[in-house]
Amino acid sequence: xxxxxxxxxxxxxxxxxxxxxxxxxxxxxxxxxxxxxxxxxxxxxxxxxxxxxxxxxxxxxxxxxxxxxxxxxxxxxxxxxxxxxxxx
Amino acid sequence: xxxxxxxxxxxxxxxxxxxxxxxxxxxxxxxxxxxxxxxxxxxxxxxxxxxxxxxxxxxxxxxxxxxxxxxxxxxxxxxxxxxxxxxx
Numbered sequence: 142x143x144x145x146x147x148x149x150x151x152x153x154x155x156x157x158x159x160x161x162x163x164x165x166x167x168x169x170x171x172x173x174x175x176x177x178x179x180x181x182x183x184x185x186x187x188x189x190x191x192x193x194x195x196x197x198x199x200x201x202x203x204x205x206x207x208x209x210x211x212x213x214x215x216x217x218x219x220x221x222x223x224x225x226x227x228x229x
Numbered sequence: 230x231x232x233x234x235x236x237x238x239x240x241x242x243x244x245x246x247x248x249x250x251x252x253x254x255x256x257x258x259x260x261x262x263x264x265x266x267x268x269x270x271x272x273x274x275x276x277x278x279x280x281x282x283x284x285x286x287x288x289x290x291x292x293x294x295x296x297x298x299x300x301x302x303x304x305x306x307x308x309x310x311x312x313x314x315x316x317x
Contacts, residue, residue, distance in 0.1 A: 154277055169278070169301070178300055179293030180283040182236060187277035189242055190257070193270040204267060205267030212266055213257070 146195045149202040151166045153224040154209055156187035190214055191227075199226070234283045237290040241298055241312040244275035249307045278302055279315075287314070 157163050163185055170184035192209065196202035210222045250275055258272035280297065284290035290307050298310045 146268070156279070166278075172301060173297055176301070177291075178297045180234070180292075181280055181297070182283050183279075184279040185279040187279070189252075189275035190242065191244070191271075191273040191275070191278040193272075195268040195270050202267075205269075209261055209266045209269070213260060213264070223275065 146197055147198060149194050149196060150227050151192045151194060151202075151206050151224050152227050153190040153192065153206070153214060153222060154187060154221050155210075155215050155222045156185060158219055158221050162204070188214075234285060237282050237284060237287060237308040238315045239280045239282060239290075239294050239312050240315050241280065241294070241302060241310060242275060243278070243298075243303050243310045244273060245306050246307055246309050278304075 143171045166183075166185040167185060170181050173179055173181045173184065192206065194203060194205050206224050210224060211217065215222045254271075254273040258269050259276060261267055261269045267300075277308065280294060282290045282293050284293060293310050298312060299305065303310045
């Protein structure tokens with residue numbers, strides 16, 4: 142991190158594509174309904190990542206995050222990703 | 230689901246509390262930096278849940294989600310949760 146770089150924080154959400162079997166979500170749904178915690182029609186589980194990226198400017202930071210998502214965090218065959226900058 | 234019930238959609242974010250060791254996040258950070266995908270100072274991994282809750286009104290739905298989070302989705306010793314309604 143050189144002195145001209147700023148830190149940007151991002152949240153990345155990775156979820157299974159529609160139609161991909163989600164046994165974990167199904168188990169959570171059943172567990173909720175069996176334990177009478179609520180009437181849940183659908184439950185899906187995904188992954189959440191918080192990244193602090195050091196970069197010259199926001200454009201470069203977004204480029205980096207895009208690359209991190211597609212190359213490392215997501216299996217593009219079965220998963221979709223979405224990211225957004227967070228301020229805090 | 231009776232005819233008077235509406236479906237509300239929520240997202241739940243479960244993250245490790247500050248100070249709790251996050252080896253998975255650490256591994257992701259190292260992997261990003263070793264593979265030169267970006268200059269990442271910190272990476273944390275959490276869990277994401279999408280719930281469709283059928284309830285009489287939003288107040289009851291929030292009560293259900295609160296209970297689901299604290300009783301089932303979160304280990305309160307090491308994790309914090311946060312939820313919000315989503316429209317789509």
